[in-house]
Amino acid sequence: MLEFVTRWYKDKFSDPQAVTLLFILFGLWALIYFAGGLLAPLLVALVLAFLLEWPVAQMSRIGVNRTTGASLMLVLFAGIVLLMVFGLVPSLWKQGMSLLTELPAMLDKGMGYLEELTQKYPQYVSAEQVIAMETELKRMLDTQHLLDIGKQILGFSASLLVLMVYTILVPLLVFFFLKDKEELIRGSKRFFPSNxxxxxxxxxxxxxxxxxxxxxxxxxxxxxxxxxxxxxxxxxxxxxxxxxxxxxxxxxxxxxxxxxxxxxxxxxxxxxxxxxxxxxxxxxxxxxxxxxxxxxxxxxxxxxxxxxxxxxxxxxxxxxxxxxxxxxxxxxxxxxxxxxxxxxxxPRNHTSDKSDGDGPAGNGITDKTVSE
Structure with a gap:
């Protein structure tokens, strides 16, 4: 068993570039997993900058400098977001509150239909099942549960202050990511291995x-x-x-x-x-x-x-x-x-693929090829 593990390790990790790739992926994963909450504005800005890079690059090709292109795209994107927030969100919020208000009546109607089914088809839907379902629904809609939901909403409202901070930081980060893309990429390369x-x-x-x-x-x-x-x-x-x-x-x-x-x-x-x-x-x-x-x-x-x-x-x-x-x-x-x-x-170690010949795992490497 130990020999098998050793052979597998040498086969998969004998190439230094493979080890470098593994460490880069692991480092990025650890950074996002353990510091994702702290770096959330930075990650959001990176995603937005990645999406807006293409139109900025197209403007650069026709002679518009990156600073102007980044500014124009940021203003256009902010305008679209504001239009959605003030034009769509209020209507959705109103309809959502109305739906929550009428939800108990909808569920009562559904329960009434289930009770009719118990009378027509008692062999498929039992009265005990309907009563248990109705009890669970009433528990979910009781006063204490609604208070818990209210506390969650208040907690969300408290996070609006953080959201306001994001509305300032994220646009600034997006602008600098777009404006200084090449400079930032060159500066980040020093933190990665050469191979x-x-x-x-x-x-x-x-x-x-x-x-x-x-x-x-x-x-x-x-x-x-x-x-x-x-x-x-x-x-x-x-x-x-x-x-x-x-x-x-x-x-x-x-x-x-x-x-x-x-x-x-x-x-x-x-x-x-x-x-x-x-x-x-x-x-x-x-x-x-x-x-x-x-x-x-x-x-x-x-x-x-x-x-x-x-x-x-x-x-x-x-x-x-x-x-x-x-x-x-x-x-x-x-x-x-x-x-x-x-x-x-x-990368794959050729020595481990010899026995596979021209099969899928061997990538067409035969014994003769290896010996050469």
């Missing part, structure tokens, strides 16, 4: 993929959210703006988000129409939107950015989401692609 060729290959493979993924994800959120809102408004569904935004944001969590957002849409539709043709049309239209997103929009937007099996994507969402919360979920696919890129460029 970093593998790390350069990984970054070269990931750079365009990350940009394509983030750009595609933003476009997907906008398209799915807008189409869902138009469809909900056309159907006359209540809280159409709120549910449209939730549907758009659900694409952040592949395969899981669509399942989670289906529940509030079905609950609102059932409360408004009951089991009627309108409710059926609502769920059919929502299913068509999800099918078009998964089978048409996603392949078009991410054909060059994502080449991962669905099982790997779901596992990445669970792992990285558990490590880094929202940002872990948002970057789960790029991080999984990073792991794949590292595996692809990781």
């Amino acid at each position: 970093r060729e593998l790390a350069r290959k990984v970054w070269g493979e990931m750079n365009q993929q990350i940009f394509n993924y983030i750009r595609g994800k933003v476009i997907e959120i906008i398209i799915v959210g807008a189409v869902s809102y138009v469809f909900f408004a056309f159907m006359g569904l209540r809280y159409s703006a709120l549910l449209g935004v939730l549907t758009g944001l659900s694409v952040l969590i592949p395969y899981v988000g669509a399942t989670l957002v289906t529940l509030p849409i079905a609950l609102v539709g059932f409360f408004q129409w009951g089991f009627s043709p309108e409710f059926g049309y609502l769920m059919l239209g929502y299913g068509i939107i999800q099918a078009l997103d998964g089978n048409v929009l996603v392949p078009v937007l991410f054909s060059d950015a994502v080449d991962l099996h669905p099982v790997i994507i779901i596992a990445a969402v669970l792992v990285f989401g558990g490590l880094w919360g929202f940002w872990g979920v948002f970057f789960a696919i790029p991080l999984a692609s990073l792991v794949k890129a590292v595996v692809n460029v990781w």
Whole structure:
């Protein structure tokens, strides 16, 4: 066993560049994991600067200096954010509060329907199950639970002071990242070993993929959210703006988000129409939107950015989401692609591949090739 471990270690870590790549990845992971809370403004600014770099670079090509280009893009981005905050957030907040107010009535209606099912189909739905479910729902909606929610809201309000600090720091950081990009990159290289060729290959493979993924994800959120809102408004569904935004944001969590957002849409539709043709049309239209997103929009937007099996994507969402919360979920696919890129460029010891011949693991290296 010890001989096997020793042989595996020499095979995988005999190349100094591989060790350098491993230490770089481990150092970045440790920095984000242990100091992510302290460095949150810096990380957010890095993400925004990465997104805004492309238009700034295009302006530089036509003769606009980086300072002017960075200023223009920052002002444009800030204007879009302010337009969303003051134009969209108040409406969403109002609809969200209204939905929370009517939630007990919706649940009562649902419980009444379940009681009818116990009378019609007692062999499938028992009265004890309905009573237990009703008791749990009442416990969740009691006064103490609502007070706990109120305390959480107050705690969030207290963090608004931190948010105000971010609104000052993040734009400044984004501006300097865009303006002094080359200088900052040159200065950061001194902290990395010189034999970093593998790390350069990984970054070269990931750079365009990350940009394509983030750009595609933003476009997907906008398209799915807008189409869902138009469809909900056309159907006359209540809280159409709120549910449209939730549907758009659900694409952040592949395969899981669509399942989670289906529940509030079905609950609102059932409360408004009951089991009627309108409710059926609502769920059919929502299913068509999800099918078009998964089978048409996603392949078009991410054909060059994502080449991962669905099982790997779901596992990445669970792992990285558990490590880094929202940002872990948002970057789960790029991080999984990073792991794949590292595996692809990781050097292999030819001596361990001799026995594999021309098979997949041997990379076409035969005994004759090794002897030469």
